[in-house]
Amino acid sequence: MSVLATTDLTRRFGAIIALDRLTMDLPSAGVIGLVGPNGSGKSTLIRILLGLIKPTGGSASVLGSSISSPQTYTSRVGVLVESPAFIGSLSPRANLVSLARLRGVPLERVDAVLAQVGLIGRDREPVKRFSLGMKQRLGIAAALLSDPDLLILDEPTNGLDPAGIVEIRELLRQLGRAGRTVIVSSHQLSEIEAVCDHLVIVRFGELIFSGPMSEVLKRTREHIDIAAEHDEATQPLLDALVADGWTVSASDGGLRVVAGASRAADLNRAATAAGVTLSRLAVGQDNLEEIFLAMTGRVDGELTRDRHLTDVEVA
């Protein structure tokens, strides 16, 4: 059974199209990464699934139930939408108790989730004294409160220190292995790459990719980063390599050549033949971030967001 299915899901905000006939079908169980540039429609999609806003067109279902009746599935869904939101003058425990009562969850779960996110011992202080990372932990605790089948977490590691990030990463993996489905929306692609089994990429409200993480990572290419001994030799080296048939682009302080490790010696010889001595030669592989940028573009999504309703209507 799919955990989440959308068919032609569309949402317009005036002239802006936030979701553009989005159709996808996500598998249940495992950790699913939802990524896209700013303004790509991720938050709009999450808000529609939670019943916070209504779609302009199309349909969707969550855990097999239509989004037109969110009350049929919200008890099985835990959420952390954007920044964690609580009443600052109340303690984490009181905030969670109020949510537990609202959701009809036994109050014993409050202790369980506080322990799960490491907040036992700090659970009676006012939330307003908490750092962003502590609030983030509390937000995750709130999402886990109903022991949900589906967790939707927007930037779950936002504000956490490195140890906290590792801890939450492991928690997400555990939840995925335990048969729950966790949808993680994040800009930190290294996080997504580290924990997700499945990846969804959206851009301008349209689906760019949906499939196993392994399938995306197959698109990685090996490359060799090189640097000339003297900066002024970089441009002549680039010209010489391009003339020699290499695929080369400027990179941080040097050049990036699309080639595998087996061609490193050839590349070094080509540089020598061009009269340039290399001070650096390192073999590497594209990561998810580079694949993502290749698929979605290298400019902030909101800055390039010029697809207004009129454009689509004309089309």
Next chain:
Amino acid sequence: MLAVVRSELTRLGQPRLLAIWFGLMALFAAMINTIMVTFVSGGGSLPPGAPGVAFPTLAAMESPSGLMAGLAAASSLFGVVTLSFWAVATAGDYYSSGLIRLLVAAEPRRWRLLAGKIIALLLVTAVATTVAAVVNIAVAMPAAGAAGISTAAWGTDLGEVVGTAWINLYLALAVWGVLGLVIAVLARSAAAAISIGVGYLLVVESMIKLVGGAPSDWLLGTTLNAVASGGTAAIAYGTAVALAVAYVTLGLLLAGIVFVRRDVTD
């Protein structure tokens, strides 16, 4: 529904918020009694349209109901306090921090959230009314004695006098509170709701009253003051209650429709 009410009561259990609310109710009850007896015993009368308060005559003060006259006299001040705290409890942390997202995601039947909040706030308002009534009784007796007002009749029908005053004030405050909630839902801001509420009472309604010949008996503050007083010369109790119910129904209808249908984008 009980779950929603209990959840809301937990969120309302903020010691500072309740201390300020109940503290202001106690302060106004004490203050108005002190000022009122001094003013009434001196034979003073308020100018028409004086904002916020309506003092009784000396004869009314010396009647059995004089003991609780302070509650009715300051009902508009209590009303503004109540409106403000209902607005804070409705929009304070909810829209500014995004808590409303969490709540609607947990309980998508939004009318339940709204109804649960109203019931919870009505319960806390009952406590606030009781605080005002207790302080009123505690202060009225020594203040009247010091001002030379006869309190001989104050023990007559004590239970009925106190009970009626409490119920009338509670009804008026419930309407004030609901209106604070309505404005807060529409404005999605506690500060905006308080500004509009207080601005209306202290500026708009007073100005309307000051305009000679303008009909003002149906105005909100006048109506609710009549409810709190058990009826006035200008407006009968039954009419005042009916008008108050009409205000509440209209406001709740508007807020309910907006709250249920509006996108939660905060």
